[in-house]
Amino acid sequence: MAQAKSELFKEELSVTARYFKALAHPARVQILQFLAKSKSCITGDISDELPLGRTTVNQHIKELKKIGLITGHIEGVKTKYCLDPKGVTELKKVLQLFIEELDVKDYCCD
Amino acid sequence: MAQAKSELFKEELSVTARYFKALAHPARVQILQFLAKSKSCITGDISDELPLGRTTVNQHIKELKKIGLITGHIEGVKTKYCLDPKGVTELKKVLQLFIEELDVKDYCCD
């Protein structure tokens, strides 16, 4: 009985909320920022960077993949994780729009 | 055994993720945007605007209050809901910083 109502909202709202949800955990924020800061793809265990077990980190990575923010190509034994520039650009666009819509400049409380 | 590890992350990451989490539902995004678009406080049942029951909407409002994005003063029988400019400004700052850190311009995948 919980949730299943999300599709009753306008598509744009759902898209925005879905991105927010994908980033609603510090591990996922950190993974994204780690990849961004490295300025390149990462081969090796990303879980070394986080205070969580490998399996758990993998699950967060999976979620970020699912929403299209990162990709992972197999490279021999290791996997190469990259930001997905397309998804990231889309995310930034959505966030930017959200920020602009939340204009509070001439907000008056009578 | 689930979660309780969030405090193992750096405070800034947690703050960012907490904001994302607060917006991780279309209802909450819509409530914020509704208040922003009205350019003023709203007296009356916000749940009229959403495809959800009143109790449920109230719960989402409560979460937005908890994180400091909206306020609600009692005004006679009704309650006046407002954006909290301070919280909103802080949110926008956090989001803006997140976007900037996610620079993908000179991201190279070798």
Added chain:
DNA sequence: AATATTTGACGTATATTTGCGTCAAATAAA
């Protein structure tokens, strides 16, 4: 005073998230 409206608090049921252990497939190294 009695009644109606409005809204938060509380409880409940279901769904999802989180965190992790274990296992199996795939490749590298011996």
Added chain:
DNA sequence: TTTATTTGACGCAAATATACGTCAAATATT
């Protein structure tokens, strides 16, 4: 070929989130 490494898939248990019904307190209305 045997033995490590690496990583995704699967499943489990606990915690949270979601959605809502019901109730009670507070203020208006009659």
